[in-house]
Amino acid sequence: MIRRVGVPPRKDISYRLRPGAYAILPLQNRFLLTAQLAPKLDIQLPGGGIDPGESPLQALHREVLEEIGWRIARPRRLGAFRRFVFMPEYELWAEKLCHVYAAYPVSQIAEPVEPDHETLVLNRNDALSMLGNDGDRLFLRHFNG
Template sequence: MQMIRRFGEPPHDGIKYTLRPGAYAILQQNDRILLTFQDSPFLEFQLPGGGIDPNENVIHALRREILEETGYTIGAPRKIGAFRRFVHMPEYNIWAEKLCHIYYARPALKKGPPTEAGHTSHWVSKQQAISFVANVGDRHFLRRTFRSL
């Protein structure tokens, strides 16, 4: 069985964590990376993506979340890895074990502005993407991806 690397804080004793799988993507066009900025519950840049709904296919969730958070459709998603992190999600009032599936994809078509409240999309350089994203797992996969391209 393959171990999935953890980034961030270890789980705390006495806290019940809810498994929260999600799909996220590194979206590259030329030398620019598309990030989403979320203004609630914390101000932070993130890889676009989010939670996989019950009975939802991971690729469908990835496409849906990216469209909601950036306004873009994507082409040819390719899984590059996964990681776990243990966090409090105040917007859902839960402690979550986030299982983050990371993909690499190309933005395809801009359909309009983000439809998810509190999200804006931003094109940044590779170096800015690495320094802007809020969580260590996202940073790890950005660095690893740019080394391999």
């Protein structure tokens, strides 16, 4: 069973399954994160949706590059969580199935290309207090790499 975090699903809403891949990226005793600036500020683990025909690892590499401009190496799966949310950018109620990986940041090769995203580098305590969802916090809190 995959752990649910956040609010329980509402019975009056039909949710669309949205699988995604996200990364904990340690960098010299700090962590690379992304700040989604619109429609409201949301600090997140870098990552995002898995496109049709794409593997979770392909999506992870693509999304990290799009959101923070970094190449990563040696991803390893830590687990998964699910949460039920409204995604205003898609006008969609989603059951987000979030696969979480740890990976090593190799190099920044570009600026973020994802609209309204900015790269952050935070220590663990600041990251834990600023991350926008319980699942990201859960995995970062238990990360020992």
